[in-house]
Amino acid sequence: MRAITIVLFFLLLATGDIALSASPRTNYLLYCSGCHLPSGIGNPPNVPTLHDELGRMMTAEEMRSYLVRVPGSSQTPLSDAELADVVNWVLYEFNAGTLPEDFRPISAEEVAASRGTILADPLKYRIRYWKDYDF
Numbered sequence: 001m002r003a004i005t006i007v008l009f010f011l012l013l014a015t016g017d018i019a020l021s022a023s024p025r026t027n028y029l030l031y032c033s034g035c036h037l038p039s040g041i042g043n044p045p046n047v048p049t050l051h052d053e054l055g056r057m058m059t060a061e062e063m064r065s066y067l068v069r070v071p072g073s074s075q076t077p078l079s080d081a082e083l084a085d086v087v088n089w090v091l092y093e094f095n096a097g098t099l100p101e102d103f104r105p106i107s108a109e110e111v112a113a114s115r116g117t118i119l120a121d122p123l124k125y126r127i128r129y130w131k132d133y134d135f
């Protein structure tokens, strides 16, 4: 009897979770689009576009963590798993044409390991491991 209660408890918990958590698209709209705009084009040069270049960047290992260490990502109230989902959504939605074929989605573990080390100077890191903006 106790085992059944425990199983039911976890089932309820899991269902509740599904009902409460928002989709990556909704989280993008809630937590990123205020600056990057719903279409992801941003407002260069003040706010960069999230189209195309991020996909190319994924050929450089150091740039995987960059995506979640920029202040806008790092400091969002989203959980590590939700932030991983949002960043992967941005990559597949806005960068489908430029993502390398062997791209592995960013994992919640990678986000947990790196988001705490916020980039004080994102541009410096971007230039060091990738390149300057193109606009």
Ligand code: HEC
Pocket (backbone or CB within 6 Å): 028, 031, 032, 033, 034, 035, 036, 046, 047, 048, 049, 050, 053, 054, 066, 067, 070, 071, 072, 073, 076, 086, 087, 090, 122, 123, 126
């Ligand atoms: C308050 C405005 C703001 C919000 C909110 C914001 N960003 Fe940003 N984002 C910026 C700015 C400005 C930059 C340029 C780097 C910097 O100065 O932080 C940037 C840079 C980036 C970059 C690097 C782009 C490049 O080409 O180098 C990524 C990726 C990114 N943001 C993702 C996100 C995601 C994902 C969210 C939501 C979880 C988010 N941002 C929320 C303003 C914002």
